[in-house]
Amino acid sequence: MTALPLQPASGGGRFPGFSTASQARHWDEATAAVVIARLGLPQDLRYFTPVEEAAARALFDQLLDQREDPRVPIVNMVDARLAEDQTDGWHYDGMKPDGESWRASLSALDEDAFSRHGVSFCQVHWDAQTAILTNIQDAAQWHEFSGAHIWSLWTRYACTAFYSHPAAWDEIGFAGPAYPRGYKNLGLDSREPFEVADVRPQQDPLRPQFAPGAEEED
Amino acid sequence: MASVRDRNASAWLLPAGPGGNHALRNDMRHFEDDDEVDIVIIGCGAGGSTLLQRLARAGWRAVALDAGPFWDPEKDWVSDEAGSHHLYWTEPRVISGKDPVPLGSNNSGRGVGGSMVHYAGYTPRFHPSDFQTLSQDGVGADWPLAYHELKPFYEDIEGELPVAGERWPWGDPHSYPHRPHPVSGNGELFLRGALATGITAKVGPVAISNGRFGNRPHCIYRGFCLQGCKVNAKASPLITHIPDAMDHGAEVRPDSMVTRVAVDDATGRATGVHYFRHGQERFQRASMVAVAGYSIETPRLLLNSVSKHFPDGLCNNFDQVGRYLMVQGAPQTAGRFESEVRMWKAPPPEVSSEQFYETDPTKPYKRGFSIQTVSPLPITWAEHVTAQGHWGAGLRKYMSDYVHWACLGALCEFLPLAGNRVTLSGEKDRRGMPVANFSYSQCENDGQLMTAAQSAMEKILHAAGADEVITIQRYAHLVGGARMASGERSGVVDADCRSFAVPNLLITDGSVLPTQGSANPALTIMALTARAAEKLIARTPQRSR
Structure with missing residues (x-):
């Protein structure tokens, strides 16, 4: 996969040419098998119905700001986990097990979209989708859910999928697996020969000039 | 080192280099269900494995059952966060209370080695004050044993893991068998910030060999300690106690989920355990039973083991089982x-600091916290970022800055409260066994410690040169739930881990801890079990082999 599309102002291109997967020949077989599989054709959907799939795709695009291809195939990755009941091993009292909560929450998203815009969530335009989600993040109660609990479920599954993908590692400069080779250069501003320095170290997301919405020089 | 090898040869039984000793495993002794073994141990984590090794060495016919797999690190573990899901206890559990505690990857283990397979590796001792918090500070509980009674076992286990670190100035000052490891950028910044603020910080104590130990290689600094150490440098019972146990005739029976401890209605003694293996319900006879399933599964098993004598669950005559379960408040500030x-x-x-561990009379709260380096990998780091409310474009942008962040974690000594407990839920697992409902609510002291720990970490990071800091509120570790006490009305076991209610039932895991200090619990669980094993061997007549 080529680099994920992300504008420099949004944090893209900070590690030019860096590729974690280019180091795969140095990884142990078990690790390489697991990681390289993510670069191949994603698994077919088994868990979500077509209606749920459409809502989930739109939700994941929003949560991870994936507006165009190539995308990390979040919906397939989450679907596989749910089909295999690979949960985190707990759920909040009063909330259903993860798979059922996913189905119910996707259907609730469509309900919100229908009541506000007369179409399903996936058909609402981007900014209106964002507005629906912003409401949920801040809600004490949303349909049958605590806003915080459903937000936690969505972001945990979405981020676990996205940041397990080597393309996402390349975007953030993470060097990935290092067994059996190990790391030799520890310490501040130390890099392995294959690591790439951040070309915009001043792009601190918390500094006012880089606050969301603000323009910046590249 | 000779003395370590004489009492535990595990590191010399492993192959030179990574991997496990497959011959030892292939030649492992197997008992029949109908054999009345001297002891059946439930759980192969810090407690169960230590007990198994000690008793096998003493000639006991011992078998340990574990619900999870018998790991082969080379094949089964990967240097990958999402790919390590199978290391955790992910069967269903329900969480509740005012401050529900998420379980799963952070604080549960599965398989031979238990949660030490994926713990970070910190192995601090408890302080002497931890054993008397009620009489000294008016909070928590007093243990039925004192620090000095546990000290020789701390020293033994530190040698067997082995632990690396600087000379330790806190609690009962002591040194470690291995020298401190070199530190990375994260540790460098903690040391820099601590120096600038007048806080003492030290390198260690970590159960990661620094240099060759027996046939175990040295650390290669690859990170991924939390995904299982494929190098065999970081200690877990899978490599520190299980090899020696098997070499002395113990059996480790994986994929065996115990659902009930059986008790003879006439004698009140435990007679063995009911367990599922490969879909079949089986029964292992035993003349003694040790429960070592940790703070959620141990109470769950006891509560599910109802009989004529114990209609409300085994050892639960005084409604003590499952109570006083603790987590540590573990805010992380980056x-x-x-x-x-x-x-x-x-x-x-x-790097860690125990400068704030003890009660400070100038503060409004009792007891304290420790501070340690933590180094979240990308998926875990994304949790830190989403906890700030970021998502979408904000999340991606924030994450692109990952290489610039250092992270510290605190462990706050939350107090043992009777209402923080495991009960059985109405929900059942695939075997039909009720799942655990774990309820947690903080008290005022707990919240004050969280705030104090956060401000101490912010101070250190700012002093080290950080321009911005962010904090995530979280929890770490589990202890309590079947605590030791001076009598049956205030606890479940005595100082030697013997249950008050059943003469031939032990509990040897983290659930017996009455308080938790601000220390990671693994070393103390192993030391308490080593002590319980020594007492058990001393009081039990010679067994036939």
């Missing part, structure tokens, strides 16, 4: 530096 920190390199456990 700081942003202009330099590249790349905190994923080197083990996450590097």
